[in-house]
Every structure is written in structure tokens, then in C-alpha cells.
Amino acid sequence: MAGTGGVSPSSMPTRPVQTGPVQTGPAADLVAAFDWGRTALGPRAAWDPAIGTVVDLLLAAPLPMALALGDGFLQIYNDAYAELLGPLHPAALGRPAEEPGPAIAEVYRTGRAVLEPEAQLTLTRGEAEQAFLTRGHSPVHDSRGRTAGVLTVAAETTQVTRKLQSLGELTSRLAGALTIDDVARVVLGYATSSFDVDHCVFAVDDGSAYRYVRRVRGEMLDEADERLPPVWKRISIQTAEQTSAPLVTAALTGRPGFVADGEPLRQVANDRHERRVRALASLPLRAPSLTGAITLGYRVAHAWLPAERALLTAAAELIAQAAERARRFEAQHGTAQLLQRSMLPEHLPELDTFRLAARYDVGVDGNAAGGDFYDAFELPDGRLAMVLGDVAGHDVRAAAVMGQVRAALRALALTDPSPPSVLAGLDRLVGSLGAESRNEEIFVTVVYGVLDVSDGTITLASAGHPPPVLRRAGLGGEPATAELVKVPPGAPLGLGGRWQTGQIVLEPGDTILMFSDGVVERRDRSLNEGLDSLVAVTAAAGGGDPRVLCSLATSAVEGPTDDDVAVLAVERAVALSRSATMLVPAEPTGPSRVRQWMTARLREWSVPEPVVGAAILCASELTTNALLHAGTPAQVRLDLNAERLLVSVADTGTRGTVIRAHADTMSSRGRGLGLIEDLSDSWGTDPTVRGTTVWFEMLLAGTQH
Numbered sequence: 001m002a003g004t005g006g007v008s009p010s011s012m013p014t015r016p017v018q019t020g021p022v023q024t025g026p027a028a029d030l031v032a033a034f035d036w037g038r039t040a041l042g043p044r045a046a047w048d049p050a051i052g053t054v055v056d057l058l059l060a061a062p063l064p065m066a067l068a069l070g071d072g073f074l075q076i077y078n079d080a081y082a083e084l085l086g087p088l089h090p091a092a093l094g095r096p097a098e099e100p101g102p103a104i105a106e107v108y109r110t111g112r113a114v115l116e117p118e119a120q121l122t123l124t125r126g127e128a129e130q131a132f133l134t135r136g137h138s139p140v141h142d143s144r145g146r147t148a149g150v151l152t153v154a155a156e157t158t159q160v161t162r163k164l165q166s167l168g169e170l171t172s173r174l175a176g177a178l179t180i181d182d183v184a185r186v187v188l189g190y191a192t193s194s195f196d197v198d199h200c201v202f203a204v205d206d207g208s209a210y211r212y213v214r215r216v217r218g219e220m221l222d223e224a225d226e227r228l229p230p231v232w233k234r235i236s237i238q239t240a241e242q243t244s245a246p247l248v249t250a251a252l253t254g255r256p257g258f259v260a261d262g263e264p265l266r267q268v269a270n271d272r273h274e275r276r277v278r279a280l281a282s283l284p285l286r287a288p289s290l291t292g293a294i295t296l297g298y299r300v301a302h303a304w305l306p307a308e309r310a311l312l313t314a315a316a317e318l319i320a321q322a323a324e325r326a327r328r329f330e331a332q333h334g335t336a337q338l339l340q341r342s343m344l345p346e347h348l349p350e351l352d353t354f355r356l357a358a359r360y361d362v363g364v365d366g367n368a369a370g371g372d373f374y375d376a377f378e379l380p381d382g383r384l385a386m387v388l389g390d391v392a393g394h395d396v397r398a399a400a401v402m403g404q405v406r407a408a409l410r411a412l413a414l415t416d417p418s419p420p421s422v423l424a425g426l427d428r429l430v431g432s433l434g435a436e437s438r439n440e441e442i443f444v445t446v447v448y449g450v451l452d453v454s455d456g457t458i459t460l461a462s463a464g465h466p467p468p469v470l471r472r473a474g475l476g477g478e479p480a481t482a483e484l485v486k487v488p489p490g491a492p493l494g495l496g497g498r499w500q501t502g503q504i505v506l507e508p509g510d511t512i513l514m515f516s517d518g519v520v521e522r523r524d525r526s527l528n529e530g531l532d533s534l535v536a537v538t539a540a541a542g543g544g545d546p547r548v549l550c551s552l553a554t555s556a557v558e559g560p561t562d563d564d565v566a567v568l569a570v571e572r573a574v575a576l577s578r579s580a581t582m583l584v585p586a587e588p589t590g591p592s593r594v595r596q597w598m599t600a601r602l603r604e605w606s607v608p609e610p611v612v613g614a615a616i617l618c619a620s621e622l623t624t625n626a627l628l629h630a631g632t633p634a635q636v637r638l639d640l641n642a643e644r645l646l647v648s649v650a651d652t653g654t655r656g657t658v659i660r661a662h663a664d665t666m667s668s669r670g671r672g673l674g675l676i677e678d679l680s681d682s683w684g685t686d687p688t689v690r691g692t693t694v695w696f697e698m699l700l701a702g703t704q705h
Helices: 026-033 049-060 079-088 102-110 158-175 180-194 223-227 237-242 246-253 306-342 396-415 419-437 527-540 546-554 590-604 609-630 672-679
Strands: 065-069 074-077 119-125 127-141 147-156 199-206 209-216 233-236 257-259 279-287 290-298 354-361 372-378 384-391 444-452 457-463 469-472 481-484 502-505 511-515 565-572 578-584 634-640 644-651 682-688 691-699
Touching: 026 049, 026 079, 049 065, 049 074, 049 127, 049 147, 065 079, 074 079, 079 147, 102 127, 102 147, 158 180, 158 306, 180 199, 180 209, 180 290, 180 306, 199 246, 199 279, 199 306, 209 246, 233 237, 246 257, 246 279, 246 290, 279 306, 290 306, 354 372, 354 546, 372 396, 372 565, 384 396, 384 511, 384 565, 396 419, 396 444, 419 444, 419 457, 444 511, 469 527, 481 527, 511 546, 527 546, 546 565, 546 682, 546 691, 578 590, 578 609, 590 609, 590 634, 609 634, 609 644, 609 672, 609 691, 672 691
Parallel strands: none
Antiparallel strands: 065 074, 065 147, 119 127, 127 147, 199 209, 199 290, 209 233, 257 279, 279 290, 354 565, 372 384, 384 444, 444 457, 457 502, 469 481, 469 511, 511 565, 578 634, 634 644, 644 691, 682 691
């Protein structure tokens, strides 16, 4: 009967055990040297030959194996199993198992094999680490057919389990990927971290071409890299069809491909990284409105086991779905942003003694046009009109109303620029639009002012809008201060209100900051708290530069906002500034042209040499990034006054189209923002009507000629 035979010496034959080749290894040596005669098993020479054969098999096996013999479950195990025991080895050898476990006891009692579910345990391999194991237990019979013990075979499933866990993480990260750039970052990170590959490429169709992004082992990525768009390259579909590239084949046919050992990229390799790839998996990305592929490669032979292939196939399906969602989002987002920004001024006026800057940021959604707007324009008599307004809503209708209000305001101001007159005309317009919409309420707020550039006087009126912030430059070494402008309150537009005006005077160095309520409103705090935070940040700013203040204002209040944000700032300069602009072609020589131009211009202006060197280095890197990622000409602008040098680099695109030969000759892409953080006094990025502007500021105080 099972469980009664044991392996006691009295029940075992006494003929010698035929052990075959002598086993070697630490565990085999320990088993051979162990004094088995002092145990219930008796001397090893007297063991049942069937038991001896199992022991020899166990000691030679590469998989973790253990044998529990007799009623006392005395333990014999191999080197691989010793690793699992950790500090319990070697004391556990030949000793009874203190807790053999219900599975082993059941197998010994019933004679039926049992497969345990996967379990987690801590292994010590130099340092503690979590591992996952699956163990199978089988009865071991002696020569008479009686159950003499239980053989345990352990299979470590840590890698498979972690890859399955990483698939869940991939799903979560892809859910938050809004753009194709976001998806690319997630995919490349997933491949390198979960599969430890040497080479990974992600590609999607793009009109008459495929565009792809690559990551190879050894690429050093920092936070600046992750904040910049990936560097995309393109290959035309016609050219792709003529090649035998595994990536293209998978994308065109929809069939995966796996090469365990060979030279899968030999015919299409562009560099030494691709020529060194020996094993490659190519997975198609298929969705109703998207095709593409991903490839994962190793520099050594790699057997793509069925479980791994299934895992990669599942990951490719998730990636394809995420990429298609991202493409739809980009299309909707692009349309909304084009509508929004086309209604904003493309350029602000350039004045001798006043500097202007503005910023518009979409809310958390980022997928709908909004009603925030700003504008500044010169009046026929030389004065400057400036306005910031907000139409309630986050849809195309709000944007359309915003466009009508902004256009009407310009027309009214060019006829009679006085604030009460302009607001009265806008009030009639909004009331008329509200009557046309019948049951739909239109809520519009505006703060509008007229600046006399001869003396800095601003006449302001508010139609239900938050008051601007006035930053006073410190005089005689005193610290700067900031406060909310005391503008007489007025009703929002469309309600038939009457508006009064207030006046302030901008002294040299002072700045006025207009803003929408998205800057200061948060769900978890009061409006007054938001206003106080904005005033405090404005006062603490290192200077009154309008571009810097716009950047600081958009992040002055902690926490996310689901509202759009618009900011307009006007500074009265202490002295006249010098400015110069250069249009840089999207060519490999662009950054070097910028360096030569800036060197000549800044030295002509007698800018201190330390500032010249740092500014040229930063501007060169930003120009490189703009040309790589936008693929369109970039505009570099210099603005110098007695206090600081301001450099901005603007592009007019959103996607890289620079051909490979050009991109490879440009400087490394990850350094730009890191350099700016290290070398400049302040910096920021501003979305513009037709692209993005990155700027930095360097203070001149304390520098030596």
C-alpha cells in the first residue's frame, strides 16, 4: 500500500546500487560524503536500485530537483535546488523536512502526481530578489512498486511572470498615451525594460511613407530626452516595398516573423548597430485606420519560444490599438488647436520702449477648442490696445464666439478705443448672439485697456474679468512688489451693464499681467488663494520680462486645471533694447550658421564673453532640436537690453521630416534642455499660432567684459 513501504533498511535489497557515471558537483559531493548509515535510509550501497537511479538522475539534472524519501521525508537535492533553498542549504541535506507541505504529503499518501500553482518566494543570489516558481510532485517507487518517496521538480517562471506583469503595465501606460510620440516612448521603454533587447524599432504608416523611431542598447537617455519628441525617420512605401526589411514585410503583409539566429538586417542595415543583430522578432501593427510594425532584436542567438511569441503578439495588438487612438486624438486635437490658434494674433506689436509677450495653453483634455483669447494691436493715434477675454465653454461654438468677439473688438477699438465705448459695443454683440441662440446662455468676460506709449498710462475697464496683476520694479535696490490692479468691477458682456475705468502708470521696469481664470482657479482651493499665489510668484520673479512672467504665471498655482489658460504681459523697458532675427533653413548647416551669426552680432553689441559662449551653445542645441523635430525652417531671435539677453528659437511644424543623412550629421538631441537649465537664468516653451517657441534668458548683471 502506498505510504507503508518506506525505504527502511529492513525492507530493501542489499545488492549494490548501479550508479553509472560518478556525478560531480557540490551537491553530488555532499551526497557521496554524507553518512547515510546514521539515517533511516541506511548506507547508500544498500539502497534499492530504483531509488539509486532516481538519485543519480536528480544529481545530474540541470533543473531544480529534490527527493523526499521515507516516512520522515529525508531530503536529497541537486545544485539547482540548493539555490532555491538559500541559507537552508547544506543543513537540509539528509534531514527530515520539517514541513513537507500538503502537496508532498498527498502524493506520498495517494501515489498520484500533483502540480502546484505558481508561488512567489525570496531567493538570495548575491542579494535578495523575488522569484516565481511552479513545482510538480511525482511519486517514486522502489523495485517492488511501492511508494518510497516523492520527487519534486521546480520550474522557475520568474521571467515569464514578470513579462506578463509588464504586459499589464504596458496596457496601463498605453492608456495614458495621447499622441503617437507618447506611444513610441512607451513602446521603446517596454521593449528595452521587459525584454532587455539590443534593438527596437516602432513604425507607423504616414501617408505615402512609413515613419519610424529606433532605440538601441547603450543609448543614454535623460529627462531632457524624454521631454523632447522622438526623432522620427521616414521611408517611402514605394521604397519600402522594394526592400526585404523584416519591419516593412510585417507591416505590409500583417504576418509576424521570427529569426532565431542569422543576419536578418544585413541587406537593409544602416549602421553597425543593425548589422550586429542576430535574432529578430517582427510584429505587425494592424488597426482599421493604421498599419505599422515593431521589431525587437538581440545581438546573440535567441530562441523565440511559443510563450514569448504569444506575449509579443498580444503586446502588438495593444500597441496597434493605442496607436490608432493616438492618431485619432492628434487629428481632433490638431483641428481644434488650428481653429483656436488661427483666431489668436500671429505676432504681437514690436515697440521701442515696451515689450509684449503672450501665452496660450490648452486645458488637461487638450482635445477641444476653447474660448480664451488675447490680443494687442496699435491704434491709429499710436496708442496700444490690449485685451484678454474668456468665452465660457470648451467646444467649437465657444471658439467661434471668441473669434467674433475678438474681431468685433478690433473694429470697435479702431473707431473709438475708449474702454467704456468698446465694452458697450461688445455687450450689444454678445446680447445679439445670445438672442439668436435662444435657450443657450453665452457668458463672456473681458478686461480691456489702452496704453499711452508716451508716458506709460493705461486706462482699463473690466467686464466681469479677474483684474490684472501689476509688478512694480524695485527702486534704489528695493525688492519688487506686485498687486492686483484696482479696476472698477463691471458686469459680464451681454447683460446690458455700464463700465467705469481705472488708470495706472507703468514706470520703467514695471509690468502688467492680464490672465484668464484658468490661471488661478483650482477645484481644491478658493479663488483668493489662487490670486494670492499668482501675485506672490510675480513679485518674486527675477525681473519683469514679459515672456518670463507669462511662463511663471501658467504654473503659479499648484495642481492641474481642466480650463484653458491665456496670459498677456506688457513691460515698460528701462532702456531701448536691441534685437535681431535670423531665419534658419532646415539643413544640416543650420546650427553652424546660427553660431556664426550670433557670435558676430553679440560681439558687435559688446555682450560679455561668458554670456556669448553660453548663449551660442544653448541656441545651437535648440536650433538643432527645432530642425530635427519640426522639419521646417526655424527663426532665431535675439533681444538685448541693459539687464539681460533673451534668445528664442521658433519652429512652424510638429513632426520631423529631416532626411536621415541630414539628421545623423546634427549634434546630439538630448542635451538641449539640460544645457538651458544649467546655463540660463530662466527658460520656457511657448506654443504659438503655427508651432512652438523655446526661449531662454541670461542676465548680464555681474558679468565681466
